């Protein structure tokens with residue numbers, strides 16, 4: 317029987333897709349020579365087209381006129397999803413934007429394989445929104461609808477770490493494995509074992525903390541002060557000053573919120589700060605970022621700085637803000653990172669401990685910890701897990717594609733049931 321089901325790992329930062337070729341997961345070449353693509357969308361005003369992945373990133377970097385979006389997965393479940401809005405050259409909802417991205421994956425997979433892939437087995441984080449159960453439910457409804465609009469006649473969801481457990485390497489009978497999937501938007505855990513060739517999931521759990529939150533923490537601490545965060549502004553009437561409100565800096569530091577800051581009200585507010593601020597130069601930068609729509613350029617610079625400082629013995633890692641001001645560089649050190657990410661590391665640790673509690677297990681019963689996800693490459697994450705599981709062997713899987721490989725296995729199982 318021909319495969320009809322595509323496994324899709326729609327990630328906050330990167331997306332991958334796969335199906336089974338014989339008895340092995342086969343990852344789709346979603347971009348020339350690549351089995352992952354950035355979860356980015358660009359609405360090009362002049363050409364009146366939507367581009368995806370690396371092409372969308374390139375359009376942003378080239379400064380093309382239009383609207384760039386990344387981390388749309390983080391917006392699922394919020395009221396922003398269903399509002400029809402003007403995006404560059406057309407009116408649409410963000411659900412439609414996600415659907416277009418997914419349709420692109422479907423089309424590329426069909427073109428690459430010559431198959432008709434009308435069903436999907438889709439990854440989902442254990443919790444999209446860990447502090448708000450209602451929002452968490454709505455996020456799944458939104459994502460299911462996007463798959464439907466994308467042209468899939470059915471979609472079955474699977475927890476991302478459970479998919480990764482299917483694809484993880486051998487685990488001896490009786491031993492317990494833990495998937496630690498730290499992505500762009502969420503951290504997800506599954507405890508599993510193998511029995512008679514089958515993978516048994518014992519418990520799964522997740523928290524809304526990921527690499528985009530790391531970027532945000534670094535940006536708020538290292539970059540946003542250069543745009544006036546924490547600065548004082550002279551009162552319009554009378555004496556005295558007030559502190560610049562934090563919201564705009566928070567939003568500019570959040571990947572998924574950047575596209576919504578480019579409006580006349582916010583720009584005018586920054587204009588007032590630039591005129592009346594005690595440090596006008598800093599607030600002028602804020603104005604320029606909003607006026608020239610450089611929010612994502614800053615986010616990419618912060619992300620690159622984060623990855624650079626994470627390389628062992630990196631020499632003078634910097635956040636390069638040259639796009640905003642020639643020669644503007646912000647040093648970042650491992651000590652900065654440790655301080656900025658301590659809270660997030662603690663949340664990730666707590667979530668791992670809660671996963672153990674759900675399985676009624678203690679940390680020393682886990683024999684193997686398997687790292688998945690780009691942010692599992694962060695030292696702070698590894699150190700946290702090594703500390704919690706001193707007895708376990710730490711293993712790496714394919715950080716960016718293990719979930720998609722597992723979804724490919726699950727997709728074949730879905731085909732077999734059909």
Ligand SMILES: Nc1ncnc2c1ncn2[C@@H]1O[C@H](COP(=O)(O)OP(=O)(O)OP(=O)(O)O)[C@@H](O)[C@H]1O
Pocket residue numbers: 326327328329330331355389476498499500501502503526527528619622623626688689690691692693694715716
């Ligand atoms: N070498 C690296 N060192 C540290 N972090 C990295 C590295 N490479 C990528 N990252 C980070 O990993 C994150 C993306 O990881 P990944 O692609 O696994 O996420 P995702 O699957 O898209 O997100 P999610 O599963 O949470 O929806 C980004 O925040 C990115 O900055």
Ligand SMILES: [Mg+2]
Pocket residue numbers: 327328476499500689719
């Ligand atoms: Mg992921």
